[in-house]
Amino acid sequence: MNSALLRELVPAVIGVLGRRGADFASAEDAVQEALIKALETWPDDPPHDPKGWLVAVAWRKFLDATRAEASRRGREVAVDAEPPAEPGAAADDTLRLYFLCAHPDLAPASAVALTLRAVGGLTTRQIAEAYLVPEATMAQRISRAKRRIAGRPLDRPGDLATVLRVLYLVFNEGYGGDSPDHTDLAAEAIRLTRQLAALTDEPEVAGLLALMLLHHARRVSRTGPGGRLVPLAEQDRSRWDTGLIAEGVAILQAALARDRLGDYQAQAAIAALHADAPSAAETDWVQIVEWYDELLRLTESPVVRLNRAVAVGEADGAHAGLAALAEVDPGVPRHAAASAYLHERAGDLERAADLYAEASRAATSVPERDHLTREAARVRQRTGR
Incomplete structure (x- = not known):
């Protein structure tokens, strides 16, 4: 069974249910149930029209849930065929889902999880495994996110900057991991960004x-x-x-x-x-410094200013880099590591060793901590300490 095809169809199927009147949370739940059914039945009996099959099954799931909650309010809607879609409707639906899942009311972690579910087509278990958290924890996170945006239609304009920020969060979350046993979030982020690039x-x-x-x-x-x-x-x-x-x-x-x-x-x-x-x-460190200058003009980010200082140290010498670093708030993450590197290049090994040790204690990951600890030991060995 083509799991990639299933994931690509998810946004379009959610969009069809949305055009038929389903709210986002109910549509997304129904589509996930349809995906589970597909995983069970398609290997032995693949449909001729995968999208039509998913639409029909998801719509039935939605109606069953609606009737159960509303005690059969008498909703009578045909379930066998998808109504004719306007040209570009599937693409529009996918783009709207991006914006909805990256809604500014959602915390970044919730926006990432919801994007992976509704746009990426990943199951809750896959997302939980990728984030190394229990499936129940991820299910609660996704449920809270859906409740947060409950009632918001798919036709509201969205904030592209928020969508891009969420996709970059997905990429960075997976970029450092290499385990084949878990969903590759970096590759998934690239796939979703390719999809978005084709739509915009x-x-x-x-x-x-x-x-x-x-x-x-x-x-x-x-x-x-x-x-x-x-x-x-x-x-x-x-x-x-x-x-x-x-x-x-x-x-x-x-x-x-x-x-x-x-x-x-x-x-x-x-x-x-x-x-x-x-x-x-x-x-070409000189050109890299020039691009950091452009980036600073665009963002005024202290992290960018920190990285620029290191680039200046490569382009113009360690003392120039330290002068640029002096303009950066010492509280910026990895400030001690950057300072250690520049002090070592400037020949101040005692100070560099102490700073590497300080940076290792502030590291946010085990590989980074171990690397900085080794750097501290290496420089101390050079000093004879």
Whole structure:
């Protein structure tokens, strides 16, 4: 059975139920029940019209639930065939679902879960496994999200920036994981962003897709044996996926040609410069600093300012980098790690070792903590301590 086809049909089927009068939460529940039925029956008896089959079964499930709650209010609706859809209706429904699932009233974690369920077609169990939480916990999160947006129609305009932020959260959540036993959230985010790019004509959607592809291209080189973190400068570039890099660069160039720069395009441009360098030593750091300047102008983000300081240290020397870092709030995540790196490059090994140790204590993941601990030990060994 083609599970990819099932997942692609989910938004269109939810849209059909919505046009027939179902609210989002009830439609999504009915479609999930239809998917379970499909998993049970399709391997032995595949339908000739998968979408029509899902629509018919999901609509029956919705009617059964509605009649049970309303004590058979007398709703009489045909269930055997899908009414003729207007041209582009399926695409419009999918786009509206993106906006609805990424509603600003939802917490980011809830928006991510709902997007994976309603747009991505993943089951609650798959999402729970991807996030390493109990299925019941994820089911509660999704139920709360659906209650939060209950009654909102599919035809409300949405906020594209929120949709893109949710998709990037999905990607980042999966980017560091390599377990084949769980849903690959990074690959799922790329699939959904490709879908969104086909539905919209916004350069920033293309920018986000390019950014994901360029990062994903070097994913296998980011970790070593036992999940050991491998910094960018030490990665084996022969393992990078040149096909994904070429695709990401082409998508980015087309987006930049539209002359409507956004922060995802600027981030992708930085990633492209890293991907284009034959080695870490040959990286065009001067141009990377220029792109960070553009990114700062767009976002005024303290994290961007931190990353820019490191880039300045590569382009103009460690002391210039430390001067730029002095303008960054020390409370910004990874400030100590950046400072340690720049102090080491400046020759202040004692200070660098202490800062690496400080950064390891503040690390938010085990691989990052272990990497910084090793860096502290390595620099201390150089000092003779």
